[in-house]
Amino acid sequence: MSYSEKEALKKLPETSSWPKFSLTGEYDSIELIDYIYGPFIDVPSIPDYWITARLNTAFRGHASIWYTEMREIHGRRTRPWWKRQIIQKYRNSTWIWQKIMSFENDRYSVNKDPYEWCLRQSKRLKGIDP
Structure with a gap:
């Protein structure tokens, strides 16, 4: 391994900090995809296979x-x-339909935190059309 490869490897975040994809979270697949395409991982000196080899974690x-x-x-x-x-397996038509219905039925009310409501709706939109 060359010196530049060792330096590039240091730029990869620890795998313990990666989001976990266990099918229990509503948006696990979106969070994982966003993470592996995140700006701090898109460093040209880091080969793609270094990232995909760590997906198992x-x-x-x-x-x-x-x-x-x-x-x-x-x-x-x-x-x-x-x-x-990941999209083919976990964002099927039933899942998308549920997100559309959740988006349409979730109304903002004064009792709700506006930031949380907007964030929830934003995630739903992103899930429907990444």
């Missing part, structure tokens, strides 16, 4: 089993490929 439970099976079948793949697979 982000998956938990059934999502981990799915990831392991996909990796065994398809081998090493790029971030865009993993993004497509």
